Amino acid sequence: MIFLLYIFFDIKFFDYFHDFVFLYIFVNLNIKFILNFLLKFLYQNKGDSKIHFNKNNKGIMIDVLLGLQFGDEGKGKIIDYLSNNYDVIARFNGGNNAGHTIFYNNKKYALHIIPSGIFYGKMCIIGNGAIIDPVSLKKEIQLLENDGIDVKSNLYISKFAHIITPYHIAEDIEKEKILKIGTTKKGIGPCYTDKVSRKGIRVCDINSDFIKNYADIDFQESLKFLLTLKIANIISYLNDKNIEILAEGAQGTLLDIEFGTYPYVTSSSTTIGSVMTGLGVSNKNINKVYGVFKAYMTRVGNGPFVTELKGKIGDKIRQAGNEFGSTTGRPRRCGWLDLPTLRYACMINGVTNLVMTKSDVLNDFDEIKVCIGYSFIDSVDNEEYSIYDYDNTLYNNNAKPIYKKFKGWNTINNKESLEEFIQYIENEIGIPITLVSIGKNRDDIYERY
Numbered sequence: 001m002i003f004l005l006y007i008f009f010d011i012k013f014f015d016y017f018h019d020f021v022f023l024y025i026f027v028n029l030n031i032k033f034i035l036n037f038l039l040k041f042l043y044q045n046k047g048d049s050k051i052h053f054n055k056n057n058k059g060i061m062i063d064v065l066l067g068l069q070f071g072d073e074g075k076g077k078i079i080d081y082l083s084n085n086y087d088v089i090a091r092f093n094g095g096n097n098a099g100h101t102i103f104y105n106n107k108k109y110a111l112h113i114i115p116s117g118i119f120y121g122k123m124c125i126i127g128n129g130a131i132i133d134p135v136s137l138k139k140e141i142q143l144l145e146n147d148g149i150d151v152k153s154n155l156y157i158s159k160f161a162h163i164i165t166p167y168h169i170a171e172d173i174e175k176e177k178i179l180k181i182g183t184t185k186k187g188i189g190p191c192y193t194d195k196v197s198r199k200g201i202r203v204c205d206i207n208s209d210f211i212k213n214y215a216d217i218d219f220q221e222s223l224k225f226l227l228t229l230k231i232a233n234i235i236s237y238l239n240d241k242n243i244e245i246l247a248e249g250a251q252g253t254l255l256d257i258e259f260g261t262y263p264y265v266t267s268s269s270t271t272i273g274s275v276m277t278g279l280g281v282s283n284k285n286i287n288k289v290y291g292v293f294k295a296y297m298t299r300v301g302n303g304p305f306v307t308e309l310k311g312k313i314g315d316k317i318r319q320a321g322n323e324f325g326s327t328t329g330r331p332r333r334c335g336w337l338d339l340p341t342l343r344y345a346c347m348i349n350g351v352t353n354l355v356m357t358k359s360d361v362l363n364d365f366d367e368i369k370v371c372i373g374y375s376f377i378d379s380v381d382n383e384e385y386s387i388y389d390y391d392n393t394l395y396n397n398n399a400k401p402i403y404k405k406f407k408g409w410n411t412i413n414n415k416e417s418l419e420e421f422i423q424y425i426e427n428e429i430g431i432p433i434t435l436v437s438i439g440k441n442r443d444d445i446y447e448r449y
């Protein structure tokens, strides 16, 4: 503008040299401005992940996958199936008490702390809410790397995650003699206890002096190994990138320290709130919440299980479903699907997409049952009454299941009976069952919507 005025009024205060400098600055400034504007416009519309315009977390998108029962719902298989759609797979709770089974190249892998996106070569994060046994982590990494799976380049560990020490494991084993929770004896409870007592050890606290405190050579070596891995402040990382994250839940809603069948629960929060506290991300970025459940139910360890089948039918499910713990090898207790607990789990977690697994396990059953409510004997009036909603204290106190019967589907090809079963659950819960798993392999699955 000033330049135009300058020409227009022909004010010759400067010689030609000054004119040239003035013109140069003017043109340069304007070209830069126009170019900047064009670039910004172009990249914003392309959603280029290398350009950071998401100063208010606009670029981050988080989907979550959670177990809706007592754990072992088949979360690992479903995470593996979904992984390719995401940039990052992140564990936010629990430790190596988890066992997430994946079949990859016809080989069975049980992942305990490494996120299930590792087989797709995705960036895998162990968040601050998870706890790490260095000995178990080292073994898991070596086992995978021996099979040619690149873990070290893809694994990132939060510097704020707490460490499980040999003392925690010893304490867990000792306490089990009295408490009889039926824990995995991996030191989970004692490690989380130290964390909330503010005397825990975080990954960022490990140094050579700390390592010397431990006589256990295996533990010492594993700590040194841990320090060779990528340790970072995951919180700032997850909030600074234009990425899509799949948060991988461990355990299940009924094992949640707050909302599960307390005290027969694990020591971390297994439900939706834990995603925010366990990764340091905001709830406003959460999009889909996948809730995984089996077409029946299982439980390892002690505690109430209203639909448990202790006789032949339970044994038949255990054999057909190969229901033995991926972490401890213990036989899993088996029973029919319990709808009030499923409805409760969906409510607590805000589930948007249901995933039903292990439908094929019920192939050879002529009759399949679903618990639709419970009956109780009132201790004051000695009268029987029913509830249809889940209530923790009532559930823990001799509830008897009320069942609805379904015709067995005999084969997964008989989609009609299976579909009838699926539609009944969908209508009762009011959430679509978008994925149905019909076998242990990656491709044994179909999408309904």
Ligand code: GDP
Residues within 6 Å of the ligand: 067, 071, 072, 073, 074, 075, 076, 077, 098, 099, 100, 101, 102, 103, 321, 322, 326, 357, 358, 359, 360, 361, 437, 438, 439, 440
């Ligand atoms: P997670 O802890 O939730 O990941 O589940 P686990 O891996 O502990 O237990 C689930 C078991 O069921 C594993 O052995 C899986 O390989 C297997 N599995 C998962 N989905 C299916 C399915 O649809 N059908 C069958 N037959 N097995 C399945």
Ligand code: IMO
Residues within 6 Å of the ligand: 067, 070, 071, 072, 073, 097, 098, 099, 100, 181, 182, 183, 184, 185, 186, 187, 188, 189, 249, 250, 251, 252, 255, 264, 265, 266, 267, 300, 301, 302, 326
């Ligand atoms: P995934 O992720 C099934 C159970 C134990 C015990 C209780 C407390 O594979 O679904 P802990 O060792 O956590 O203190 O034990 O919780 N439990 C699980 N059951 N699947 C799991 O994980 C579990 N993790 C813990 O059996 O009853």
Ligand code: MG
Residues within 6 Å of the ligand: 071, 072, 073, 098, 099, 100, 101, 326
């Ligand atoms: Mg498991």
